[in-house]
Amino acid sequence: MRIRINGTHFPLETLGPGRRLGVWFQGCPLACAGCMSRHTWAPEGGRESSVRELLDLWREALDKGAQGLTVSGGEPLEQAPALAEFLAGAALLRGAHERAGGVAHGTRADFLVYTGYEEEEWDPPRTRALRHADAVVAGRFRVAEPTALVWRGSANQRLLPRTALGRIRYAPHLRRRATGPAVQVVVEAGRKPGAAPVAHLLGVPARGELGFYERWLAERGLRLKGRSWRP
Ligand code: SF4
Structure with missing residues (x-):
């Protein structure tokens, strides 16, 4: 199927x-x-x-x-x-x-x-x-x-x-609060030749955590062009 x-x-x-x-x-x-x-x-x-x-x-x-x-x-x-x-x-x-x-x-x-x-x-x-x-x-x-x-x-x-x-x-x-990293960052090469790499943030981020990862990726030379959490 x-x-x-x-x-x-x-x-x-x-x-x-x-x-x-x-x-x-x-x-x-x-x-x-x-x-x-x-x-x-x-x-x-x-x-x-x-x-x-x-x-x-x-x-x-x-x-x-x-x-x-x-x-x-x-x-x-x-x-x-x-x-x-x-x-x-x-x-x-x-x-x-x-x-x-x-x-x-x-x-x-x-x-x-x-x-x-x-x-x-x-x-x-x-x-x-x-x-x-x-x-x-x-x-x-x-x-x-x-x-x-x-x-x-x-x-x-x-x-x-x-x-x-x-x-x-x-x-x-069931009632446990999140401790430790809530998000796993996976960077994948572009799917087509010459395409930009794609960063996947896997997990359920705490409030404000997405901005942290944007800065974290920028410090490693990855500036995000599009963000799946913004219209
Ligand atoms: S809109 Fe997003 S958060 Fe809501 S159910 Fe669909 S994928 Fe999940």
């Missing part, structure tokens, strides 16, 4: 516990004021991929000791059938990996999905897409409601464990 994504990264260490594979879906109609990921809004942006390609990445990540998979966006539930197929395939690979004796650090890899849709907005296709999610961070980003809670961008967003694994893995984090 085809799937539109903005990008992937391993190891991701700022959206969920441990070292994870991050997959960012492309396309979001919710247009939250203050969203730091405006580059993921256009449904025709990013690049076309396939569930098969993402499952290959997940298999490689498991072989490298991945402790989880985080799906964010954009809005993953805008591509609910593809998300459902991807997570079902990822669960099968996780099981096969465990049967082969490859459980990372003695704990099962978990699946965390970010969605701007509140639980009440999950229609049957969206609910089916989240069947294999061990935990979900749900709710619009509200710029006027800051929070220090780890992995959440605003105080209204809820971290919802949905499976036995999710309840165990996320119980210590």
Whole structure:
């Protein structure tokens, strides 16, 4: 099945516990004021991929000791059938990996999905897409409601464990405040010859932190031409 994504990264260490594979879906109609990921809004942006390609990445990540998979966006539930197929395939690979004796650090890899849709907005296709999610961070980003809670961008967003694994893995984090770096900086060469490099800020920055990273990158000779958090 085809799937539109903005990008992937391993190891991701700022959206969920441990070292994870991050997959960012492309396309979001919710247009939250203050969203730091405006580059993921256009449904025709990013690049076309396939569930098969993402499952290959997940298999490689498991072989490298991945402790989880985080799906964010954009809005993953805008591509609910593809998300459902991807997570079902990822669960099968996780099981096969465990049967082969490859459980990372003695704990099962978990699946965390970010969605701007509140639980009440999950229609049957969206609910089916989240069947294999061990935990979900749900709710619009509200710029006027800051929070220090780890992995959440605003105080209204809820971290919802949905499976036995999710309840165990996320119980210590439900009320935990963020400590340590909330953002991981990844600089990638331009995708076309001669194109400028792209800096990705992965994670949920605290208020004011984006300006800090702009200055941090400038000190290292990277002056930002466009910023995904500005119109
Ligand atoms: S914060 Fe999330 S849900 Fe809101 S517009 Fe941005 S990508 Fe969409």
